[in-house]
Amino acid sequence: IFTIPALAVMLAVSFLQARQIRRMSLVLICVMLVLMVAVLYVGVEVKGARRWVSLAGLSIQPSEFLKPAFVIICAWLFAEHKRQLDIPGNLFALLLLVLVVSLLVAQPDLGQTMLVTGTWGVMFFMAGLPWLWIMALGITGASGLFAAYTVFPHVALRINKFLTGEGDTFQVDMGREALINGSWFGVGPGEGTVKRIVPDAHTDFVFSVAGEEFGLIMCFFIMSIFAFIVLRGLSIALKEHDDFTRYAVGGLVTIFGLQSAINMCVNLQLMPAKGMTLPFIS
Structure with a gap:
């Protein structure tokens, strides 16, 4: 719609x-x-x-x-x-x-x-x-x-949980389990089982769901798409002679890339949990 x-x-x-x-x-x-x-x-x-x-x-x-x-x-x-x-x-x-x-x-x-x-x-x-x-x-x-x-x-709690692994880590643990369950090639479209108990599976942890159903290969592919868009945008910005256009293009792909990186890093337990969507996928 x-x-x-x-x-x-x-x-x-x-x-x-x-x-x-x-x-x-x-x-x-x-x-x-x-x-x-x-x-x-x-x-x-x-x-x-x-x-x-x-x-x-x-x-x-x-x-x-x-x-x-x-x-x-x-x-x-x-x-x-x-x-x-x-x-x-x-x-x-x-x-x-x-x-x-x-x-x-x-x-x-x-x-x-x-x-x-x-x-x-x-x-x-x-x-x-x-x-x-x-x-x-x-x-x-x-x-x-x-x-x-x-x-x-809540910020202190999330940082402490990330550093020590203690406390309620159910959401990130389930996200990791979904990725492990999918292995390299996934369990198939719609066949994921861990995703059913992952909180916010359709938004914050959609990357883990993709990993469970389509495998780590799909995760690498998704990361490659985001990397291509960001690098392509920065390449265009580098060639621009107009300052406004250069700053605008650079800023837009930066905010796009940073948001994507934060979402994927949270799913991979590389940073403290943060509710942030994955652009165009969540």
């Missing part, structure tokens, strides 16, 4: 010029920022977090729509600063990051916070940030992670 309007949107956007993309992103980010504020008051609470808002019978997660618009606007701000140094584009991009991160932490959604912050850092690096900024951002990031560990009990 959702594929048809998604294809229509994809084709329509592909015909837009850069200026139209910027204008559309500006409108989109303004609307989504308002909805992210509204989520804190009238949002649907799921597992202790408010991330969804119900509109016309549809549940919408504003942060998902905000992410691409955020990348486009930041790319424009970085490009404007590089084009004319007296334009405080870098400062405005930093203020926008602080605003978005504040709203995400308030939900709380620390996974998306890390994703957005990491992508912003990559784009700032592409724009040629000074070494002083690199050190300052590194210290700020480490401080933010320590603060999250200290302030949010």
